[in-house]
Amino acid sequence: MLALAMVLALGTGLASPATARERKLAVPEVSGPAGDYPVTLGDPFVVDGVTYTPADTLNYDAVGKAVAMGVEEGAPARINGAHRTLPVPSYVEVTSLSTGRTILVRIDRRGPMSGDGLVALSPMAWTQLGLPGDASAPVRVRRVNPPEPERALLRTGQAAPQRMDTPQGLLAALRRKLGLEPPVGELPVSIHPAEVAASPTPNPTTVPAKPAAKPAPAAEKPAPKPISKPAPKQEAVAPPKPATPAAERPKPTAAAGRYYVQIGAFAQRSNAEAAARKAGGSLVQIGSLWRVRSGPFSAGDEADRGLAKARAAGYAGARIVRD
Structure with a gap:
């Protein structure tokens, strides 16, 4: 009877994992690389x-x-x-x-x-x-x-x-x-620019410009012609000033400076220094390890070039990471 009870107990223990949502395999609990x-x-x-x-x-x-x-x-x-x-x-x-x-x-x-x-x-x-x-x-x-x-x-x-x-x-x-539709939040972004792009064409500001040209011929007697000519010149000078928005370009690079190319991690500092010299990186100590990385870079071509340089130096496992 005791042997039968043990067999039944073992059978029950083996059946339970099959009904679980996840089944843990026999993997040793070791903290090191092993x-x-x-x-x-x-x-x-x-x-x-x-x-x-x-x-x-x-x-x-x-x-x-x-x-x-x-x-x-x-x-x-x-x-x-x-x-x-x-x-x-x-x-x-x-x-x-x-x-x-x-x-x-x-x-x-x-x-x-x-x-x-x-x-x-x-x-x-x-x-x-x-x-x-x-x-x-x-x-x-x-x-x-x-x-x-x-x-x-x-x-x-x-x-x-x-x-x-x-x-x-x-x-x-x-x-x-996966057969999913784009998030609803993306739709207004594409709709609003279309509406804004369509509205400038019928701008009322362009309509008064035409009637203003008609009274000009009547004023030709007091020689207002030279006055009307400089007016368009002033308008042509004004537009170049708004071209200063180019100053906005540095902003993304500041935010994108959080990206680095991680070249590798080494237990010995001498090996890390050799890798840093070879791939053009710097050392950061994390516990008992020395991490070699280059940067910061932008998230675009600059980071890609840094990654290509590290891999060309022989570090195929190099990757782009964010701090």
Whole structure:
């Protein structure tokens, strides 16, 4: 009887994970780099009649719905997530298709185990991404290979540096790929400029200009002709003055100065100094590590040139980050 009771107890324990929203695989809880190895794939499984086969897809990039992950009793708060096919553990950048905000997430379990969600996010990840309290939200999930310092932050329950926001043009393309309409807030922006552009054509200011030209011939006797000629010259001089709005161009560069090219992170200062000399960067100490980066740059061509320079120097893992 005792043996039978033990068998029943074991059977019950094995059945419970299958009904959970996410299933945690046997990944060792290690805080160092060894915590990311070995990588586990697992066997194919079925969710709502669909078979999912885990695979080590390096260039994984998909759009879908993010759902909130259930909170485990006594589990530490971390920025992690669940995916049905990516290796465990692995790292992805999750982008909100509503705001363009992007965060780094560590995939350490299988899920969601029900519904049509693409990825399940922990409460901490959900909050960092700025998602609403709804049941789901449209996102992009892209697999990445972050440097060890960022991996260590996620393994210890901390957040990695914030990524650069996704441009609106790319967001619109990703939303169309998912079959979503553009946010309602974008419509008035395109409507108002059209109305403003149409209104200047029938401006009443151009109508009085024509009648003013008619009385001019009657005043030709007192020789007012030279007076009418300088008048247009003054109008021609006035327009160049408003050309000063060009002074507004430096404003974006000041705001965009928060972007840097992260070249790498090193445990030994001598290696970091060598990388800084080679790639034209500077050193920043973070705990026991030395981070090498260049900048600040603008978010446009200047930052891209800095990234190209770092990669040309042999640092293929260089990336643009925002402080």
